Amino acid sequence: MSVRLTEGAVEALFKGVEVNNPMLQLLSIRQIGAPSASPRFRLMMSDGQHSLSSVILATQLNYLIEQNLLVPNCVCLLKKIIINTLADGRHVVIVMDLEILQSAEETGGKIGNPTPCSADGKNSSPKKVSSSTSVSASPPSAAVPGTSYSSSNTAFSASGGRGRGFTGKAPVNASPMKASPMKASPMKASPMKASPMKASPMKASPMKASPMKTSPMKASPMKASPMKASPMKANSASPAKAMSIANLNPYQSKWTIRARVTNKSNIRTWSNSRGEGKLFSFEIVDESGEIKITAFNNEVDKFFSLVEQGKVYYISKATLKAANKQYTTLKHEYEMTLHANSSIVPCDDIQGVPTLNCDFVPIAELENRDKDAIIDLIGVCKSAEDVSRITTKSSREVSKRELSLIDTTGKVVTVTLWGDEAEKFDSSGQPVVAIKGARLSDFGGRSLSALFSSTVMVNPDIPEAFRLRAWYDKEGYALDSQSLTETRSSVSGSRMNWKMLSDVKSESMGHGEKADYFSCIATVVYIRKENCLYQACPSADCNKKVIDQQNGLYRCEKCNRDFPNFKYRLLLSANLADFGDNQWVTCFQETAEVLLGHSAEALGQLRDTDEDAFDEVFQKATFRTHIFKNRAKLETYNDECRVKVTVLEVLPVNHREYSRRLLSNIHKLAS
Amino acid sequence: MAGILDVPKPRINCSMLSQHINRAVCFVGRVEKVHPTGKTFSVSDGEGNNATVELNEPLEEELSGIVEVIGMVSNKGAIMATTYDVLREDKGTPFDLELYNEAVKLIHDFPQHYPFEVAASG
Numbered sequence: 001m002s003v004r005l006t007e008g009a010v011e012a013l014f015k016g017v018e019v020n021n022p023m024l025q026l027l028s029i030r031q032i033g034a035p036s037a038s039p040r041f042r043l044m045m046s047d048g049q050h051s052l053s054s055v056i057l058a059t060q061l062n063y064l065i066e067q068n069l070l071v072p073n074c075v076c077l078l079k080k081i082i083i084n085t086l087a088d089g090r091h092v093v094i095v096m097d098l099e100i101l102q103s104a105e106e107t108g109g110k111i112g113n114p115t116p117c118s119a120d121g122k123n124s125s126p127k128k129v130s131s132s133t134s135v136s137a138s139p140p141s142a143a144v145p146g147t148s149y150s151s152s153n154t155a156f157s158a159s160g161g162r163g164r165g166f167t168g169k170a171p172v173n174a175s176p177m178k179a180s181p182m183k184a185s186p187m188k189a190s191p192m193k194a195s196p197m198k199a200s201p202m203k204a205s206p207m208k209a210s211p212m213k214t215s216p217m218k219a220s221p222m223k224a225s226p227m228k229a230s231p232m233k234a235n236s237a238s239p240a241k242a243m244s245i246a247n248l249n250p251y252q253s254k255w256t257i258r259a260r261v262t263n264k265s266n267i268r269t270w271s272n273s274r275g276e277g278k279l280f281s282f283e284i285v286d287e288s289g290e291i292k293i294t295a296f297n298n299e300v301d302k303f304f305s306l307v308e309q310g311k312v313y314y315i316s317k318a319t320l321k322a323a324n325k326q327y328t329t330l331k332h333e334y335e336m337t338l339h340a341n342s343s344i345v346p347c348d349d350i351q352g353v354p355t356l357n358c359d360f361v362p363i364a365e366l367e368n369r370d371k372d373a374i375i376d377l378i379g380v381c382k383s384a385e386d387v388s389r390i391t392t393k394s395s396r397e398v399s400k401r402e403l404s405l406i407d408t409t410g411k412v413v414t415v416t417l418w419g420d421e422a423e424k425f426d427s428s429g430q431p432v433v434a435i436k437g438a439r440l441s442d443f444g445g446r447s448l449s450a451l452f453s454s455t456v457m458v459n460p461d462i463p464e465a466f467r468l469r470a471w472y473d474k475e476g477y478a479l480d481s482q483s484l485t486e487t488r489s490s491v492s493g494s495r496m497n498w499k500m501l502s503d504v505k506s507e508s509m510g511h512g513e514k515a516d517y518f519s520c521i522a523t524v525v526y527i528r529k530e531n532c533l534y535q536a537c538p539s540a541d542c543n544k545k546v547i548d549q550q551n552g553l554y555r556c557e558k559c560n561r562d563f564p565n566f567k568y569r570l571l572l573s574a575n576l577a578d579f580g581d582n583q584w585v586t587c588f589q590e591t592a593e594v595l596l597g598h599s600a601e602a603l604g605q606l607r608d609t610d611e612d613a614f615d616e617v618f619q620k621a622t623f624r625t626h627i628f629k630n631r632a633k634l635e636t637y638n639d640e641c642r643v644k645v646t647v648l649e650v651l652p653v654n655h656r657e658y659s660r661r662l663l664s665n666i667h668k669l670a671s
Numbered sequence: 672m673a674g675i676l677d678v679p680k681p682r683i684n685c686s687m688l689s690q691h692i693n694r695a696v697c698f699v700g701r702v703e704k705v706h707p708t709g710k711t712f713s714v715s716d717g718e719g720n721n722a723t724v725e726l727n728e729p730l731e732e733e734l735s736g737i738v739e740v741i742g743m744v745s746n747k748g749a750i751m752a753t754t755y756d757v758l759r760e761d762k763g764t765p766f767d768l769e770l771y772n773e774a775v776k777l778i779h780d781f782p783q784h785y786p787f788e789v790a791a792s793g
Contacts, residue, residue: 663770
């Protein structure tokens with residue numbers, strides 16, 4: 001050898017120390033990067049003592065390789081280099097200018113016995129390849145490249161079938177390495193991504209993380225194998241070291257995150273003055289936090305079928321912008337929009353990515369939360385109503401289902417599911433139900449409603465679910481718990497909106513466009529006896545008042561028929577009072593019968609036969625206290641506007657419930 | 672007996688016994704143990720605490736369930752009963768002693784709203 005290599009240079013470079021004009025021998029060349037992009041070459045350089053593989057050739061020098069001027073075993077002088085430090089502290093040397101001092105033919109072969117540089121100074125192959133004595137005997141493997149090849153090869157193939165194509169013959173500069181693809185794109189950017197290599201073995205699990213981390217640097221054979229086998233072969237967007245969602249911001253353009261899709265919405269179309277389009281959105285979670293991602297128009301087609309709820313993906317190259325709090329319930333400051341260059345790649349290694357980031361609120365605490373708050377809840381579904389179909393005000397038919405959830409606080413709350421979720425829900429076996437992003441409302445005290453964006457999970461795979469299941473099976477099922485949703489006790493459908501009679505005037509109930517529904521506890525103080533009964537059409541479902549034709553026939557205008565008979569129907573005008581105010585109300589047949597305790601027919605008979613008994617019925621009904629469910633509405637009758645209150649339902653007072661309500665009201669007022 | 676009936680008898684629970692010594696009270700609680708002599712028995716209140724009730728004449732029949740006792744609180748914190756009344760459990764809604772206890776505490780927490788003076792007639 002006529003040229004002396006700069007010994008110690010490799011070690012210095014490995015440590016990130018600048019070396020001036022080092023003389024190094026090129027051991028091997030590997031092409032990295034996407035086949036479509038311009039090639040980048042990665043070199044393994046040796047100073048006779050150590051070899052360094054994290055050396056990249058600047059693209060302006062690519063011609064050297066392409067014209068076969070730079071070939072393995074030649075000796076070069078690195079005239080200009082740049083050392084870049086990666087995020088994890090490793091260094092990459094970028095060769096900006098070099099001069100070939102001695103060709104490969106002149107040099108003859110590899111100079112010295114360079115050992116690969118590694119952080120701990122020791123080769124990992126001994127760890128990996130316990131069987132191979134040659135490797136363990138010799139100091140860092142490259143001493144016997146052939147054997148080390150095969151040993152590392154077997155190591156890899158043993159551990160994951162990754163090492164391939166090593167024949168273990170020639171020293172390191174064998175062509176197989178050249179062929180193994182590596183990602184170009186990160187190379188382009190200044191930090192050399194040795195990380196793709198690092199990443200793939202790590203993410204693909206079979207390799208132990210620690211040895212692999214260092215090995216790419218060290219022994220080229222080892223390096224090659226993971227790379228070759230890396231699944232990233234196919235993708236251009238190499239998952240660089242994944243960033244955490246919490247750190248995402250619009251000022252950083254190159255990032256990749258690895259997260260699980262927690263919530264995927266359906267495709268929605270919109271049409272407004274500015275045009276129309278379609279979108280879908282999904283939320284992702286990783287160890288650091290969650291963020292919402294939306295895709296519009298073309299991206300909807302591209303990504304909708306790819307993204308599946310519950311799966312983990314690498315996502316990169318999307319636009320970050322400030323979150324529109326109106327449309328999301330997540331706490332992240334930003335949200336993402338996918339664009340044409342965005343990439344979403346399924347990820348196989350899901351270590352550490354949480355399934356769902358939930359902040360469950362104990363049911364007993366729901367009372368303390370504000371109405372309309374978005375919360376997460378978990379509980380055992382004690383019971384569920386059947387699916388019912390409701391027609392909304394916008395004349396849409398929706399399915400809905402109410403479930404009762406109970407949790408370890410012993411309290412029960414009603415949760416309403418809508419649409420598909422309502423129909424799909426299977427309540428058999430009292431499953432544990434977790435809901436993320438449900439809205440708390442004061443409907444019936446406290447109840448929850450699943451929103452379009454809520455996620456409902458049945459028997460989720462999280463520790464809280466198991467705890468609940470265990471608790472429920474042991475004690476929960478026997479608990480006679482108190483429901484926060486008071487409609488439990490009565491017909492659900494009417495709202496238990498407790499008011500005092502004085503509230504009717506003070507809150508101007510009924511004055512709005514819609515009628516106001518409320519419940520109150522009041523005492524009947526007077527019932528009008530006169531005109532409490534009227535003669536109605538006997539046909540079923542027709543309650544129109546019939547006109548007495550005086551000839552034994554009664555005419556119904558609605559049915560346009562004459563009838564020889566009629567049915568008595570009640571129409572009571574009653575005055576209710578509580579401690580603060582009184583209120584005239586109207587009771588129709590059903591509620592009137594409950595108040596009076598007699599059927600309309602019987603009363604009709606009584607009125608004609610026994611006046612005293614008839615009066616007594618009314619006497620007995622007076623000064624009785626009930627729960628009244630009412631509807632108040634402003635009505636115009638002959639130029640006069642009056643708030644009319646109709647009784648929808650009469651229920652006996654549940655003293656216990658009433659007392660508890662009073663106690664809680666007092667406590668609220670007192671605090 | 673006439674004397675005690677004219678006087679306001681605040682409802683109390685066990686924790687308030689000490690503040691009402693030598694005063695007429697009304698105590699509602701569940702019968703726990705009846706002394707073999709029948710002249711005294713223990714009651715528990717809604718909070719689970721126990722008190723002793725002493726009678727002038729021994730009990731004639733077995734006593735159980737919820738009772739309302741009207742009497743004077745002795746120096747030792749026992750209730751010297753002048754009259755008692757058993758609340759029937761077979762009819763109507765069962766008596767919720769815990770809820771009653773809450774109400775009793777409330778009455779004492781807000782004396783300005785629940786005064787105990789004898790109502791002046793007229």
